[in-house]
Amino acid sequence: MQNYVENNFPDTFERRSAGADARHTDRANDWNYLDDQLSESQRWSTWPATEKLMRGPLPYPEFVIEDAGAIDTELGVLKTGKEADVFLIERATTDQHVLLAAKRYRSPEQRSFTRSSTYTEGRNVKRSRDARALKNGSTYGRIVEASRWANSEWQYLRLCFEAGAPVPYPVQIMGTEILMEFIEDPEAPGAAAPRLQHVRPGPERLESYWMQLVEAMKTFARLGFAHGDLSPYNVLAAGERLVVIDLPQFVDLAGNERGVGLLQRDCHNVCAWFSARGLAVDGDALLAEIIAEAW
Structure with a gap:
């Protein structure tokens, strides 16, 4: 991890290295330590401020740091998007540190949820005020929309992980802001896993990737959903395993009349990538296989 930070974010690495030990020591000895002693790229861990349902499924993995004295340091941007950006965060104490991915949905004036109605059909909004704000497109409505997408992704991540x-x-x-596991490239320790679009697997790994992705789509279908925006750009290739990301637009196959059509698009997107690399697969056959899991 240190090599990744030092090589990719040298200024951040030098600032963090120079003062980290002193900051942690001061924090341990003086609980009145002022927040303004942290650098602009740092904050105290937000874990203590979260409630049970705002945390991941139990049991917590070993990499989850629960220490209230931990410091979060922002190391740089992993990905930018239309609705959200993903940042690399180090959460550290005096004797433990871990890299996390922080997905932050943009403020109302910085984003445009132009596709949201396609994916959110069939989802309920509990508060009538929020429903009206969403319909009217007010500033508050855009805030509600951002929170709605963040909360949706959070719930889908929990559901799918479990x-x-x-x-x-x-x-x-x-x-x-959603903090999630940082998916590392096991073949380049400390670096982020590449997107499936950017790898060139040999025949054996290609077939393994196909089987993993089909099983992931089946798992989504058994839960009643399709990814809705599945492509080689939102699947990470972490060595021998695949990890699916970007879940906020999950589509309810029963409640959304466009659900099957979006699932069909998912099937054809992934099949096009595998077919181009020499694997004989068919989008319509995959669609039938996935639908059979849903009903």
Whole structure:
């Protein structure tokens, strides 16, 4: 991890290394330690402020740091998108540290949820005020929309992880920020796993990837959902295993009249990638196989 931070974010690494030990020592000896002693890229761990349902499924993995004295350090951007950006975060104490991915949905004036109605059909909004705000497109409505998408992704991550689907472990949610497991490339320790689009697997691994992805889609279907935006760009290739990311647009196959159509698009997207690399697969056959799991 240190090599990754040092090589990719040298300025951040130097600032963190120079003062980290002193900050942790001061924190341990003086609980009145002021927040303004942290650098602009740091904050105290937000874990203590989260409630049970804002945390990931039990049992917590060993990499989850529960220490209230931990410090979160932002190391850089992993991914930018239309609705959210993903940042690399180090959460550390004096004797433990871990890298996490922080997905932050953008503020109302910085984003556009132009596709949201396609995916959210069939989802309920409990509060009438929120429903009206969403319909009217007010500033408050856009805030509700961002929170709605963050909360949706959080719930889908938890649901899928507990069902055994290959998704990142959801660590916690606070507001419109989701902290989740950082998926590392085992073949380049400390570096992020590449997207499936950017790898060139040999025949044996290609077939293994196909079987993993089909099983992931079946697991989603058994839960009643389709990914809705599945492509080689939102699947990570972490060595021999695949990890599916970007779940906020999960589609209810029964409650959304476009559900089967979006599932069909998912099937054809992934089949096109595998077919181009020499694996004989068929999108319509995959669609039938996945639908059989849903009903």
